[in-house]
Amino acid sequence: MSGGGGGQGAIIAKRGVSLSKTYAVIGILMALLAVLLSSASGLIGSASVTGAPTGSQGPDLSTALPLVSVALQVFAAILFSAPVLLLYVYDKNNGVLEYFLSLGMTQGDVYRQYLKAALMLSSVLVAFEAIANVTAGLIGGTAATSLVVSALVAVIALPVVAFDSLIMMSFSSLQKQRVGSNQPLGMAIGVFMVMPAYLVPLAVPSLALTVDLLLAAATAALASVAYLSASRLIGREKLLP
Amino acid sequence: MPTLELSGVTSGYGGRPVLHDVTIKAHEPAIYVVLGLNGAGKTTLFRTIAGILEPYSGEVLLDGEDLTRSREARKRINYLSHYNAIPEEMTVRDALDFYAKIEGGSVDEVLSLLNLEGLKDRKVSDLSQGQKKRVSVAKVFLRERDLYLLDEPTSNLDPAVSKEIRDILLRLAKDRIVLYSSHNLYEARDVGTNLVLVRDGRISYFGKISDVRAREYRVGIRTTADISGMIDAKLGEGGYYVLTVSTPEEAGLALRRLVQNGVLVTEMRELDNPLQDLFEGGDTS
Numbered sequence: 451m452s453g454g455g456g457g458q459g460a461i462i463a464k465r466g467v468s469l470s471k472t473y474a475v476i477g478i479l480m481a482l483l484a485v486l487l488s489s490a491s492g493l494i495g496s497a498s499v500t501g502a503p504t505g506s507q508g509p510d511l512s513t514a515l516p517l518v519s520v521a522l523q524v525f526a527a528i529l530f531s532a533p534v535l536l537l538y539v540y541d542k543n544n545g546v547l548e549y550f551l552s553l554g555m556t557q558g559d560v561y562r563q564y565l566k567a568a569l570m571l572s573s574v575l576v577a578f579e580a581i582a583n584v585t586a587g588l589i590g591g592t593a594a595t596s597l598v599v600s601a602l603v604a605v606i607a608l609p610v611v612a613f614d615s616l617i618m619m620s621f622s623s624l625q626k627q628r629v630g631s632n633q634p635l636g637m638a639i640g641v642f643m644v645m646p647a648y649l650v651p652l653a654v655p656s657l658a659l660t661v662d663l664l665l666a667a668a669t670a671a672l673a674s675v676a677y678l679s680a681s682r683l684i685g686r687e688k689l690l691p
Numbered sequence: 692m693p694t695l696e697l698s699g700v701t702s703g704y705g706g707r708p709v710l711h712d713v714t715i716k717a718h719e720p721a722i723y724v725v726l727g728l729n730g731a732g733k734t735t736l737f738r739t740i741a742g743i744l745e746p747y748s749g750e751v752l753l754d755g756e757d758l759t760r761s762r763e764a765r766k767r768i769n770y771l772s773h774y775n776a777i778p779e780e781m782t783v784r785d786a787l788d789f790y791a792k793i794e795g796g797s798v799d800e801v802l803s804l805l806n807l808e809g810l811k812d813r814k815v816s817d818l819s820q821g822q823k824k825r826v827s828v829a830k831v832f833l834r835e836r837d838l839y840l841l842d843e844p845t846s847n848l849d850p851a852v853s854k855e856i857r858d859i860l861l862r863l864a865k866d867r868i869v870l871y872s873s874h875n876l877y878e879a880r881d882v883g884t885n886l887v888l889v890r891d892g893r894i895s896y897f898g899k900i901s902d903v904r905a906r907e908y909r910v911g912i913r914t915t916a917d918i919s920g921m922i923d924a925k926l927g928e929g930g931y932y933v934l935t936v937s938t939p940e941e942a943g944l945a946l947r948r949l950v951q952n953g954v955l956v957t958e959m960r961e962l963d964n965p966l967q968d969l970f971e972g973g974d975t976s
Contacts, residue, residue, distance in 0.1 A: 461789060469780050545774025549830075552741045552770035552840075553794055554762045687704050687744055691774050 459566030466533035466567060469540065473633070474571075477530030481523055481579045488519035488599050489586035510655060516595050517651035517658045520602045521644045523579045527607040528614055528640035530575040531568040532633050535618045538564050539632055542622065547689040557689055558681030561619055565677070568615040569608060576604050602659075605666045606647065612673035614640045620680045623688040643669065693754055693767070693837040694718040695740070695868050700749035702739040708747060709735040711892045717885070722864045724883030724900070725872040726970055732892040733872045734773070737840045740870070741770040753838060766794075769836040773843050775827040779816040783807055783826050786815050787833070796833030804859065805829040806852075820847045828856060839869040845878065857882045876966040888969060896969060903969055910934045910942045913958040914949065921952050933962065 467474050491512045541547050550560050580600035587596025618636040625632070646665055651658040695717045703709035709732045717723055727733045738744045740751055742758040742765040750757060756764035777786050787798045802808050805825050810818065815826060824847045831839070839860070845853035860869050860882065870887070873879045879886070880900060888896035896903070911931030912924060918932050919925060922945045927933035936942045942959070949956055 457792060461792070465778055465780060541778075544779070545772050545776035546778065548738075548743060548772055548774065549770070549776040549790075550793075551743045552765070552768065552772075554742075554765035556762075685745070690738070690743070 458563050459570055462534065462537065462563055462567035463570045466537040466571065470533040470536050473529050473532040477526045477575055480529060481526035481575060482582065484519045484522035484526060485579060485582040485586050487522065488516045488583060488596065489590045489592060491515040491592060491595065513655050514651040516599050518648060520599055520606065520662060521647035523603040524607045524610055524644050524647065525640060526579070527572040527575045527611055528637065531571040531611050531615065532636060534564055534568040534571060534615060535622070535633050535636050538619050539622045542689060543691050545691050548691060551686055551689060556681065557684060557686050560689060561616065561680055564619060565612060565615055568611055572607055572611040576607050579603055602662050606662060609666055609670035609673050610640060610643055613669050613676055614643070616673060616676040616680055620684055623684050692718065692720050692866060693868055695838060696752045698750050700739060700746045700751060702735060702744050702746040709892050710739060713894050715887065715894055715897050717868050720864055720866050720868060721885050722860055722869045722871050722883040723885040723887050724879040725870055725887045725889060726879055726966065727889035731889040733889050734842055736889060737770065737842050737870065737872070741765070741768055741840055767837045768840060769831045770840045771828060771831045771842060771844055773846065775823050777815050777823060777826050777830070780814070782812050782814055784811040786826060787830055790830045791833055794834050801829040801832050804832055821849060824848055825852060832859065837867055839863065839867065841869065841871045843872055876964045876970060880964060880966055903966060907935055907937050908961060908963040910936055911960050911962045912956060915955045915957065918949055918954055922948055931962070
């Protein structure tokens with residue numbers, strides 16, 4: 451192959467967005483909403499992401515909001531990378547994956563290209579979110595919090611997008627009927643995976659940071675297992691139209 | 692010169708065999724026409740040779756290298772499936788460039804080769820089925836390979852473009868192996884020198900097309916005179932005098948008799964295709 455895998459990943463990412471701009475637009479809007487939610491903590495009071503309660507009844511919103519915002523920003527990244535899943539099914543149905551195989555690629559090579567594309571797209575949104583977070587933090591006086599939020603988003607979003615993309619590509623490969631349910635299902639799985647990051651800041655704020663980091667580690671491990679097993683367990687014939 | 696060898700290959704989908712114990716050896720550079728009814732196993736045969744399907748048993752070798760396992764060997768193949776496999780959201784040039792970045796080759800050359808310059812800036816999704824097929828065929832010619840697997844390359848194409856593609860293949864086949872599937876028996880006979888007949892997942896004939904003989908076939912003769920008294924021919928379809936023969940020599944003898952009787956023969960052609968019998972289940976003897 452004369453083309454580098456990274457170059458192909460970029461082309462696939464671009465193709466995905468050109469095929470379906472809706473997910474990209476919704477992802478950006480959700481990211482902006484999440485950044486606003488995070489910066490709203492500055493209006494409520496002195497923000498802390500250590501999870502220490504301030505003594506009042508109920509969750510401390512100045513702490514909880516930035517952490518809930520992390521989960522929302524991760525979900526925005528999943529949405530932003532969803533066109534790659536759509537493209538994967540489209541390419542399978544049109545014989546593009548079959549052609550890749552005929553060029554000497556293995557099913558693992560094919561998965562890797564689309565995975566790279568999904569990670570590239572989500573990285574673009576994570577970078578955009580980081581800039582937006584820091585800008586909002588500087589304006590609202592919560593710069594330290596915004597840096598922590600940005601770091602948490604990056605640490606959680608990339609493994610979640612990797613795992614979500616891999617299992618949805620596997621699902622789409624195994625699907626016999628040509629139905630377009632893989633993106634909504636991918637979204638649902640993404641929401642389910644990030645669920646602890648939504649709930650724990652509100653229910654047990656003191657554990658929120660720990661739960662977020664555990665979630666990131668567990669998902670990274672799952673994504674690695676999914677990557678290693680998908681190309682072994684799913685035969686080349688499953689990539690045919 | 693490349694040698695393609697399949698020995699005892701059984702292959703299929705989901706553990707269900709479609710091809711059964713296929714053994715062929717192609718060592719002569721030529722166009723091998725692959726014929727078979729729908730569902731006979733032609734596409735499965737192509738996918739197995741291309742290394743896309745892993746055979747349940749047997750080997751597929753190109754110059755002794757296993758095409759199922761060797762990535763390098765698979766890079767010596769060009770495979771055209773009957774799916775277009777073209778990113779439809781791209782322009783023609785970008786779509787070809789997409790593949791050129793993976794496998795190399797010159798986009799400008801294939802645009803010129805398939806007369807696609809006028810379409811290069813149009814979106815693939817806006818093209819007609821025939822134009823899409825041309826783009827799909829163009830990607831196969833980005834790089835020259837030792838083995839071409841072409842699954843119905845001229846379907847949806849107009850006769851002029853079909854002829855251009857056949858001419859390209861005839862040039863390539865001088866020192867390469869081209870496997871070419873078609874449903875058109877006349878096209879098959881025109882383009883190919885060798886025949887691979889697939890029936891129910893088995894190879895029922897593998898050999899020279901020129902060796903295929905129908906038991907009987909009809910010859911149509913156009914003349915300026917009534918010839919029904921001179922040879923055993925009756926005026927029939929399309930204004931031809933129809934003569935039934937078993938060998939080309941019989942047809943030649945009939946022609947000689949007409950000429951000796953001073954008849955001006957304006958046209959003489961086979962009305963049946965010898966491949967028809969074979970295709971529909973007859974034998975090759």
